[in-house]
Each structure stands twice: as structure tokens, then as C-alpha cells.
Amino acid sequence: MRLFAAVLPPAEAVEELYRAVAPVRALPGAVDLRWTARESWHYTLAFLGEVDEELLPELERRMERAAHRTDPFPLRVHGAGRFDGRALWAGAAGGLDTLRLLAERADAAARRSGVPMEEHRRYTAHLTLARSRVPVDLTPYTAALGGFEGLHWEAGELSLVRSRLPVDGVPGEQPRYEVVRAWPLGR
Structure with a gap:
């Protein structure tokens, strides 16, 4: 099964970001981007790829340990950025050192x-908003969202998430994510 470890923002933070992204989706050229569904917004900590099911018990035990060794921390959605003209993302602010530590622990x-x-690679906290199959100038989108300051919330859980890829050839099809297990942060 295809898995990743993540921190999921609360519904209020997702709704606030959704309202901020709505006018950006109306900018020229936005229809050419593949916008991610708000239900799938998350901060990926570690992408595991295809994982044999026989590894799951040990993986879950070690993820639980990583979660318990990391205290809850403040977080908020903040600003925007891009990767190589192919991905538009919202950033994070708050306890970034702890978020990076949790990412390292999930990877380990x-x-x-x-x-x-x-x-x-060096961890960059990001929540993917849109992708492009070919490089495009994402500057207008990052500029429009650059000043976004989301509400403060406490990251208190590490989630192991299953990713089901979209069906090829189905217009508008999105990946589907399902939390396999989640562990509270701290003891």
C-alpha cells in the first residue's frame, strides 16, 4: 500500500485557507493547474511509497514512538511558495523546528x-494547493497568497495516511487519502 506520514490541519484552518485560495483560482491561467481538493490538504512529513503489509506492525510501532517522543506544537498556514514551476503550495509558521524534527523522526x-x-533531503513544510504537468510561471499565485496568515492551532497528532492514486483518463479525478493510524503527540 502507498503511504505517507503527515500532520493534518484542523477543519477551521482548512476552511480559512479554502476561502483565501478561492480568488486565486480565478486568476488568468488558473484553469490550467490541477488544484488539490481541500479534503486532501496536509503537511507531508515523510513519503514512504509502496510499503509491504508485513512491515506495517513494525512501522506503526516506530511511528507511535516518534509521535510520543515529540510534544504538541503551535502551527498555522502561512504564505505561499512553489517548486520548479510545477507545484504551488502554502507554507507553515509556528513550531517549524518541531515540525522538522517530527519529519526526521517519521523518516527514521x-x-x-x-x-x-x-x-x-532538507524538509520544507508545505501544503500542496495545485500542480502543473509542465513548468508554468506561478509568481502571480504565490504573490496573491504570499501575505496569507492563517489562524493558530496546535499540531497534536502524527498520521499514517494511505494514498490511492486517481484513475488515469478520468477528468478531475483526485488522489484519495485515508488515515490508516494516528497517534497523539507527546506522552
């Missing part, structure tokens, strides 16, 4: 469970 938990992980 997966590796120690036997999940073959990609090359480790």
Missing part, C-alpha cells in the same frame, strides 16, 4: 522498519 521510523526510503 520508516527506514528502521525496513521501508526503502528515497534520498534524504
